[in-house]
Amino acid sequence: MRIALIAMSGIRACDAELMELGLNLPGFVERSKTIASLPSLGLLTLAALTPDHHELDYIEVDDIDEVGDLSDQYDLAAISTFSAQAPEAYDLADRLRGQGVTVVMGGLHVTVLKDEALKHCDAVVVGEGEPVWNALLLDLENDHLRHVYDGRPYNYDLADAPVPAYELLNIDRYNRLTVQTSRGCPHRCDFCASSILLTETFKQKPIENVLAEIDRIKELWDRPFIEFADDNSFVNRKYWRALLPELKKRNVKWFTETDLSVASDSELLRMMKESGCAQVLIGFESPTRAGLDGIELHNNWKFKRFDKYKEAIESIQSHGITVNGCFIVGMDGQTVDVFDDIFDFVRDSGLYEVQITLLTPFPGTPLYARLEREGRLTHPGKWERCTLFDLNFVPKDMSEEEALAGFRQLAVNLYAEEITQARRNGFRTMLRETNLG
Secondary structure (H helix, E strand, C coil): CCCCCCCECCCCCCCCHHHHHHCCCCHHHHHHHHHHHHCCCHHHHHHHHCCCCEEEEEEEHHHHHHCCCHHHCCCCCCEECCCCCHHHHHHHHHHHHHCCCCEECCCCHHCCCHHHHHCCCCEEEEEEEEEHHHHHHHHHHHHCCCCCECHHHEEEEECCCCCCCHHCCCHCCCCEEEEEEEEECCCCCCCEEEEEEECCCECCHHHHHHHHHHHHHHHHHCCEEECCCCCCCCCCHHHHHHHHHHHHCCCCCEEEEEEHHHHHHHHHHHHHHHCCCEEEEEECCCCCCCCCCCCCCCCCCCHCCHHHHHHHHHHHHCCCEEEEEEEECCCCCCCCCCHHHHHHHHHHHHCEEEEEEEECCCCCCHHHHHHHCCCCCCCCCCCHHHCCCCCEEEECCCCCCHHHHHHHHHHHHHCCHHHHHHHHHHHHHHHHCCCCC
């Protein structure tokens, strides 16, 4: 069969004013643009699992028009999508099916809303795709395609994960490539729409598998920048203490997401820096305790450690690793004061980089279910608003108008060129003073 693997990519927002701000204030959506430009690791992994007698092409959705009539070229189109791209993905699936192409869809959104997706495609992959992909292909070859292929009962072992088919990519269009060391996170935040929707257990990929993926990337890219696509790296410190020395030998730069507990481990931070860690992204969520209480369903971890926020930032950055701090606007308990609180926290903490988003109830999350029960969803089913930059619910302690106006002004204040340069100059000054620069 001829198979098109189609990744829904590109940054999206319904708020035209915010998009215009993003054009004028590049730092405003910098991290989101990076995420939007990352290749689909899921599709590349399925490509690596595909038997050799099939022909494969990896296509970013923005390039669809350049490809031409897919019905003349492909028997199967596999589409992976997040919620914000779902309407666009459905339109594409409808068009392809109308041209006679068999369409299968998967990803976080499809896992949560498989019946919705099945209105637009021939089959869906629910949960992790690896354990069911070859069965799907075999069924299609034998004209016995089922509607649902559910990977969740298999409890897929990441030791069986192949090296993703990075060779299918046009490497020049990406500024970083992804490698996954784990799936899952011990912190069950009510707003989080991540791999926990695909698998309920925390999984770790063997070190030798991770290194094989990095070595393959190095064969294709002279000076690679790696993003570890983990929900929360460093959950298993013993694992990373074994991985980092091997990573150091590869001479790569890398980025990952973690929580602030890494700040208390000076030896680990030293090893991270020596192995090429350029930046870590940490979800602080709120600059004050307001909003933190209750967001984690297991143990209120961040609320209990709020007093350590600034100390943690200083500790990490003193090792020459920049911190990208993430803050969410619109959480219960946050009033209009949150905008000044975020700006002041960023200024006073010395954060190198900052990301702000609007609280977004994604389908399948506890947050979505709670706001639905409370009658606070304003655009149910309008998945194109699940962008992190569009408001789709009624905030509890400020009006919708106050939330949007305050968010836009905060973006202007935070990402003004002189403010951005001041943050970065402050980091460089600190490095010189500590003899790390």
